[in-house]
Amino acid sequence: VKDRLTAALRTSRADYTEIRVEHSWSSSVAFRGQRLESATASEDRGGFVRVLNRGYGWGVASFTSLDRLPAMLARAHELSRAVKLDTPIRLAETTPVTADVTLDLDGDVRGIALAEKKRLLEGYNAEMLAVPGVVDTQASYRDWVTETWYANSEGTVLHQVWPDLTISGTAIARRDGTIEKGLESIGRHKGWHSVQSHAAGFRTVAERAAALLDAPTVKGGSYPVVLDNELAGVFIHEAFGHLSEADFVYENPQAREMMTLGRRFGRPVLNVGDNGAAPGLRGTLPYDDEGTPTQDTPLIRDGVLVGRLHSRETAAALGERPTGNARALSFRHAPIVRMTNTYIANGTGSFEDLIGDIKLGVYACSAFGGQTVLENFSFTAAYGHMIRDGKVAELVKDVVLAGSLFQTLDRIERLAGDFRWNQMGGGCGKGGQFPLPVTEGAPHVRIEQALVGGDVPA
Amino acid sequence: VIERLIEAVRRRADAGDALWHRAERTSIAFESGRVKACGVSEETGVNLRVRRGGRAGIAGTTAGDVEDLVTRALASAELGETVPLEFPPPASAPSVLTHAAAAADASLERLREIGTELVSRTSRDGCQVNVSIEREVGRTAVANTAGAAAAYDSTAVAVSVDLARFAGDDVLFVSDHYSGTDLPTTADLDALVESIALRFVPALTIVAPPDGALPVVFSPSGLSAILLPLEQALSGKGVLQGVSPLGAKLGEKVLDERFSITDDPLLPGRPGSRPVDDEGTPSRRLPLIERGVVRAFVYDLETAARAGTRSTGHGSRGTFGKPHIGYSNWVVGDPPPAGSATRGPLGGGLLGQIADGLLIEDLIGVGQGNVIGGAFSHPVALAYRVQGGAITGRVKDAAVAGNVYELLTRIGGFGSDGRWLGSGWAASLLLDGVAVARR
Numbered sequence: 072v073k074d075r076l077t078a079a080l081r082t083s084r085a086d087y088t089e090i091r092v093e094h095s096w097s098s099s100v101a102f103r104g105q106r107l108e109s110a111t112a113s114e115d116r117g118g119f120v121r122v123l124n125r126g127y128g129w130g131v132a133s134f135t136s137l138d139r140l141p142a143m144l145a146r147a148h149e150l151s152r153a154v155k156l157d158t159p160i161r162l163a164e165t166t167p168v169t170a171d172v173t174l175d176l177d178g179d180v181r182g183i184a185l186a187e188k189k190r191l192l193e194g195y196n197a198e199m200l201a202v203p204g205v206v207d208t209q210a211s212y213r214d215w216v217t218e219t220w221y222a223n224s225e226g227t228v229l230h231q232v233w234p235d236l237t238i239s240g241t242a243i244a245r246r247d248g249t250i251e252k253g254l255e256s257i258g259r260h261k262g263w264h265s266v267q268s269h270a271a272g273f274r275t276v277a278e279r280a281a282a283l284l285d286a287p288t289v290k291g292g293s294y295p296v297v298l299d300n301e302l303a304g305v306f307i308h309e310a311f312g313h314l315s316e317a318d319f320v321y322e323n324p325q326a327r328e329m330m331t332l333g334r335r336f337g338r339p340v341l342n343v344g345d346n347g348a349a350p351g352l353r354g355t356l357p358y359d360d361e362g363t364p365t366q367d368t369p370l371i372r373d374g375v376l377v378g379r380l381h382s383r384e385t386a387a388a389l390g391e392r393p394t395g396n397a398r399a400l401s402f403r404h405a406p407i408v409r410m411t412n413t414y415i416a417n418g419t420g421s422f423e424d425l426i427g428d429i430k431l432g433v434y435a436c437s438a439f440g441g442q443t444v445l446e447n448f449s450f451t452a453a454y455g456h457m458i459r460d461g462k463v464a465e466l467v468k469d470v471v472l473a474g475s476l477f478q479t480l481d482r483i484e485r486l487a488g489d490f491r492w493n494q495m496g497g498g499c500g501k502g503g504q505f506p507l508p509v510t511e512g513a514p515h516v517r518i519e520q521a522l523v524g525g526d527v528p529a
Numbered sequence: 530v531i532e533r534l535i536e537a538v539r540r541r542a543d544a545g546d547a548l549w550h551r552a553e554r555t556s557i558a559f560e561s562g563r564v565k566a567c568g569v570s571e572e573t574g575v576n577l578r579v580r581r582g583g584r585a586g587i588a589g590t591t592a593g594d595v596e597d598l599v600t601r602a603l604a605s606a607e608l609g610e611t612v613p614l615e616f617p618p619p620a621s622a623p624s625v626l627t628h629a630a631a632a633a634d635a636s637l638e639r640l641r642e643i644g645t646e647l648v649s650r651t652s653r654d655g656c657q658v659n660v661s662i663e664r665e666v667g668r669t670a671v672a673n674t675a676g677a678a679a680a681y682d683s684t685a686v687a688v689s690v691d692l693a694r695f696a697g698d699d700v701l702f703v704s705d706h707y708s709g710t711d712l713p714t715t716a717d718l719d720a721l722v723e724s725i726a727l728r729f730v731p732a733l734t735i736v737a738p739p740d741g742a743l744p745v746v747f748s749p750s751g752l753s754a755i756l757l758p759l760e761q762a763l764s765g766k767g768v769l770q771g772v773s774p775l776g777a778k779l780g781e782k783v784l785d786e787r788f789s790i791t792d793d794p795l796l797p798g799r800p801g802s803r804p805v806d807d808e809g810t811p812s813r814r815l816p817l818i819e820r821g822v823v824r825a826f827v828y829d830l831e832t833a834a835r836a837g838t839r840s841t842g843h844g845s846r847g848t849f850g851k852p853h854i855g856y857s858n859w860v861v862g863d864p865p866p867a868g869s870a871t872r873g874p875l876g877g878g879l880l881g882q883i884a885d886g887l888l889i890e891d892l893i894g895v896g897q898g899n900v901i902g903g904a905f906s907h908p909v910a911l912a913y914r915v916q917g918g919a920i921t922g923r924v925k926d927a928a929v930a931g932n933v934y935e936l937l938t939r940i941g942g943f944g945s946d947g948r949w950l951g952s953g954w955a956a957s958l959l960l961d962g963v964a965v966a967r968r
Binding site: 106113322471 | 563573574588891
């Protein structure tokens with residue numbers, strides 16, 4: 072394949088050309104209740120070409136038949152030449168690299184029979200179904216091994232192979248008209264061996280779904296709020312991370328002003344970054360989809376905005392350095408600026424210290440979902456507890472956090488010293504590219520005041 | 530390919546069906562008013578289902594080896610549970626317009642002109658305009674071992690306009706889009722431009738939100754939070770699994786008697802239309818809720834087989850994964866008049882009767898939480914305060930909540946602004962007693 076790519080590159084008439092060829096093997100198993108919904112193995116293969124000519128736009132082509140590579144290269148060149156630009160697109164300089172990287176496949180999933188995968192998931196599903204009060208479940212297993220070849224006209228030639236594996240389960244508890252759910256999600260940038268001992272997690276979420284049937288709805292209002300590691304991670308990814316992607320600001324003077332480096336975003340306790348080179352996480356790869364090495368990029372240091380995430384194009388436009396964040400979901404897509412493994416850095420002290428002086432507050436845990444529309448966000452916690460007199464008290468449900476990003480970041484007042492990466496399934500969506508594997512990490516985070524919706528007055 | 534595949538299935542399995550799909554997409558993106566990228570994509574894929582020993586199995590590929598695909602589908606079937614799956618016999622499919630030659634033949638230059646026109650007509654000082662244009666030319670073939678076979682050509686054109694304005698920490702985001710099998714007409718483009726202006730101008734004034742149980746108008750784009758629970762509840766899968774609140778209410782009046790929903794795959798010129806579904810079942814118009822009465826649920830082959838009923842022609846499948854239930858065109862209220870493109874005024878004439886309330890264009894977090902139960906609670910993304918029958922400005926820090934099944938029993942009124950949004954057609958809806966909270 073490498074030879075085919077380099078031969079094709081030599082035929083390209085464009086000023087800059089890159090080719091990516093991808094081959095992936097995946098299998099998936101799904102249960103609904105007791106019943107197996109499906110167990111399938113798939114194979115996907117295709118190529119992607121992107122070219123740029125000085126003073127012209129990008130020409131982009133993707134295809135499933137590799138025989139079409141020469142024709143698609145020519146077509147991409149034509150598409151580029153069809154668009155003349157007043158302000159030329161420039162690419163920040165990077166050093167050409169040649170690398171051949173196979174991440175630890177940790178029990179290559181391609182060598183495991185589909186029946187074994189079914190058996191594993193069936194066991195986790197049974198853990199949830201065994202819990203009294205649980206009336207229905209959904210469970211899914213999905214694995215991939217992806218092999219990509221990348222070459223560009225500047226001399227970079229890469230071959231990367233990596234695994235990805237996710238298992239998720241939803242337990243649905245029901246009594247009369249009340250329905251509650253619990254969600255377990257495991258995601259690993261590894262193989263078969265990494266997912267063999269997770270039964271307890273599935274049981275716990277099912278038990279919680281049943282317990283939520285009897286839990287009161289949180290009383291809506293403004294409270295001191297403590298986010299658990301998982302929700303804090305989702306929050307920093309959704310509410311802040313997307314604004315730090317440079318394609319959001321690089322052509323928009325007003326957005327640029329909002330995201331001016333040096334602007335204070337929070338108190339000195341707050342440190343945020345994105346690390347595509349962190350070992351073993353789902354957003355980790357040695358090189359991004361433009362061949363730029365990944366790195367740990369500080370975004371907020373001591374409360375002050377100090378960086379953002381770049382592709383080669385956005386970095387050149389803003390006169391900054393590429394950060395290795397140009398990622399493509401598959402050969403069907405162009406690389407765009409994406410997060411990798413996004414984190415709130417660790418604080419100090421224990422969780423008990425963090426909540427010790429809260430008289431009445433909300434402990435919001437885990438996430439069912441979150442959405443951000445620019446500076447406004449809404450997050451649905453999977454469950455919560457009231458905090459009373461410095462202690463975690465009763466379970467509450469329907470904990471929805473809503474607010475303005477800027478206000479909320481500024482109200483983060485303390486961080487515990489219990490940082491962890493949340494190795495979950497799912498992924499990030501942007502520009503029609505979903506789900507891209509990412510990881511989030513955070514310690515417990517305390518927000519001075521935040522609006523908690525739940526029991527909205529009717 | 531599909532004939533060879535069905536032949537191989539006859540040889541190696543008891544029965545089966547397959548979907549073959551080829552698509553060529555052309556796209557142009559205007560970022561901040563200028564074209565920066567043009568793209569094409571070509572994709573061919575096939576999804577196969579086989580039945581052997583009463584068990585069904587699935588496999589998909591873009592790589593194209595027929596025998597390997599059958600082998601993988603049989604391996605999948607070995608693990609499967611038994612399902613009394615029967616494939617539909619040959620039948621004549623209705624004819625429906627799914628392909629527009631003008632769209633298929635349009636040059637890159639023609640597509641770009643549409644974008645250039647929209648950029649120049651929607652640009653405003655201090656705002657960023659993004660326009661994207663996508664044209665897909667597709668061919669779909671579906672066949673099974675019972676002898677049914679159908680194939681059709683399709684085109685789909687999607688044009689979207691986003692306008693963003695940043696003022697300090699306030700971000701205003703207004704967007705709209707066109708979709709159809711054909712290129713947008715002049716009237717379609719006028720409607721798009723007008724729609725952006727109508728939403729943008731009154732949003733420049735920010736006013737305080739009201740508070741309490743109030744009349745709220747949900748525009749066609751704001752309606753998703755209201756319609757999503759019904760989409761889930763009317764799916765045969767939810768009924769089969771016993772989680773649909775409407776499951777036991779077939780034939781009962783559960784909503785306002787002026788409220789109707791129809792799934793209609795036979796509307797000409799809509800990208801959701803199709804002569805047969807992805808499992809080869811001929812398409813037909815299906816009333817789901819008629820004058821407040823639950824009339825039908827939608828099924829694909831497998832769900833129907835398990836529920837002991839017949840497929841309603843709502844099987845949907847991609848190259849990978851198993852066929853699942855999918856709607857075609859989801860029409861709320863009266864069937865749409867052909868060629869109608871008018872959009873204004875905001876609220877479709879429903880605002881006049883409101884002393885104090887909201888007009889909702891977009892909510893945050895729709896689809897999160899326990900959707901099928903009908904309860905919703907969302908902050909607003911784009912909403913306006915309505916006072917004395919007119920819009921007084923945009924509200925920012927507000928949230929709306931309620932229960933769909935309760936609110937839809939007493940609808941305050943239907944707007945005259947019915948329109949397509951993707952594969953859905955709806956007009957604005959006035960709902961009374963929606964909980965509005967400010968923060």
